[in-house]
Amino acid sequence: MFDAIKSGLAAATVMNDAKYQAGLGLAMSLAAKEGKLDVASQPQKYRQFEIPAVNVNRQNVDQIVDEYITNTPNYDFTNFYARWSVAIP
Amino acid sequence: MTSPISTRAGRLRFPKATIAARWLKKTMHHIKHIEMKTVRLGANLIVLGLLFSASAIAQTNSSPKTTLAISIRTLSSPYQVMYKVGAEAYAKQIGLPLDVLTTEANSQKGLTDIKSEVARTGGNVAFFIDPNDASDALPIAKTLEAAGVYFVTWWSKPADVKVWDYPHWIAHVSFDGFAAGTYTATELFKTFKTPGKGKIIALQGRLGDTPNAERWQGLQQVLSQNPGIQLLQWESAQWDRTQAYNDTKAMLVAHPDIDGVWT
Numbered sequence: 509m510f511d512a513i514k515s516g517l518a519a520a521t522v523m524n525d526a527k528y529q530a531g532l533g534l535a536m537s538l539a540a541k542e543g544k545l546d547v548a549s550q551p552q553k554y555r556q557f558e559i560p561a562v563n564v565n566r567q568n569v570d571q572i573v574d575e576y577i578t579n580t581p582n583y584d585f586t587n588f589y590a591r592w593s594v595a596i597p
Numbered sequence: 598m599t600s601p602i603s604t605r606a607g608r609l610r611f612p613k614a615t616i617a618a619r620w621l622k623k624t625m626h627h628i629k630h631i632e633m634k635t636v637r638l639g640a641n642l643i644v645l646g647l648l649f650s651a652s653a654i655a656q657t658n659s660s661p662k663t664t665l666a667i668s669i670r671t672l673s674s675p676y677q678v679m680y681k682v683g684a685e686a687y688a689k690q691i692g693l694p695l696d697v698l699t700t701e702a703n704s705q706k707g708l709t710d711i712k713s714e715v716a717r718t719g720g721n722v723a724f725f726i727d728p729n730d731a732s733d734a735l736p737i738a739k740t741l742e743a744a745g746v747y748f749v750t751w752w753s754k755p756a757d758v759k760v761w762d763y764p765h766w767i768a769h770v771s772f773d774g775f776a777a778g779t780y781t782a783t784e785l786f787k788t789f790k791t792p793g794k795g796k797i798i799a800l801q802g803r804l805g806d807t808p809n810a811e812r813w814q815g816l817q818q819v820l821s822q823n824p825g826i827q828l829l830q831w832e833s834a835q836w837d838r839t840q841a842y843n844d845t846k847a848m849l850v851a852h853p854d855i856d857g858v859w860t
Contacts, residue, residue, distance in 0.1 A: 519857070520784035522777040526676055527683025529770070533725030533749035534665045534687050536767050540747040541663060541723050547747070547767050554768065555760040561772045563780050577679075580686050593773060597756075 510577070513569045522561035523572055527580055528591075535585035545588070554589055556596035664718045668698040668711055668726040674838065677727075684725065696722075700729040702835070708736055715744045724748035730805050731755055738763045753806045774808040778815020785857050786823055794825035795856030798848040802836040809833075816859055829855065 512518035539545035547555075564572050575581060584590065667684045669677050681697050688695035696714060700707030707729045714722055724741065726748055728734045734754035741748050742763045750769045760766045789795040799816065802809040820826055829852045834841035845858060 519788045520781050522772070522780060524676065524772050526679035527686065529727075529751055530667055530680045530683035530725055531687040532770070533751060534667070534684060534723060536749050537723035537725065537747045538663060538665065538691075538693075540765075540767050545767065548764060550768075552761055555766075556769045558771050558773045561777050565784055580682065583687075585687070588768075596769065596771065 510564070510569055510573050513564065513566055516566070520563065520565040523564050523576060524561050525576055527576070528583055531583050531585060532588065536588050539588075553595035554592070557589075557592050558594050558596060559591040560593050661721060662693055664694050664696055664714075664722045666696040666698060666714050666718075666722050666724050668700065668707055668724065668728075670700050670702055670727065670729055670836070672697075672699055674836070680725075680727065702729055702837075704729045704733045707733060708740065711737060712740060715741070715746055720744050720746055722746055725751070727751045728753050730803065731807055732805065734758055734769070738766050741765055752808055756807070771808060774811025775815045775818075777808075778812035779819050780815075781812075782816045782819035782859055785859055786819065786826055789856045791825075793823045796827045796829050796852065796854065797857045797859055798829055798845070798852055798855055799831035800841055800845060800848075800858065800860035801831060801833045804833050806836075 509518060509521045513521065536545060540547050562572060562576070665684065665688050667680055669680045671677050672681065684695055684697065698707070698710040698714060700710070711724070711726070714724075724746060726737060728737060728750060731753035732755060734750055735758050737748075737750070738758070742765050745765060747765050747767055749767050752771050754760075754769050760769045785797070786793050786795070801813060804810075816828075820828060830848050832844040832848060834844050841860070849855070
């Protein structure tokens, strides 16, 4: 899809950062297991929530590919809710 | 220690008294040797005993490493492969073992593999799970709750199943599908010869998935704001690349004069 956007065949897409997804999910589970995350005390908005995807178009596609696909960002998993955008009811 | 003595004694050619004296001397020598060996062996055993004791203490003081596990659909999708890459990077960073389970789009296999992983690790496991289908979230939650295993799910779960009803279900996270659907539709319609006017076909993912439903709602909203756009046909490709390719080809045969494809 990124190549298609670069060539002008595709208009846009969204990039769901799967590397971040996996890292965050594991970090939260491990923290709860080790007693570092008190699950029961978390408000409901932090139990079911959404995070934003990355919008990709012809203007930013090269940057996104380099940052998220070719390389792996150095994620900070100390704040599990850093990318929180909206609660899921 | 005794067999070399009898072997050597069997080769001697001396008078009986000499033989007896030499035998006695050799025997005494071997007895001393055996005693020394015994002392050394005893010392070695003591050392080994200390090592085992130290090991046992170490085992007692530090519990076995927790296994990290991810349950995903497949490794034939570039997106799902990125799950594995991200999980591996995190596991390496913190020095814990990682297991990657794939459902291969089979919900029953997904649940069975999760149960097996819990059994294999004795429950000493932390999970990241992308359920194969929204309806899988409930049996997975019941299984891991019963096992006392913490887990986070992504993407799909039934709306009436709430995370907070399960103490070990830490969170359910998803991406904003509605925003994604509106963004891609808006960008697509801008590129038409006459922006906001044209014919499209559409390709959905799995119909049971919440994100797919949200994206579809996003498209529908943008369509309602752009009456000049006609949606001629849509298909569900189940998030499968091959099926998506075949479905799109078939729709293009039926509608060769479209302006764009939304997916």
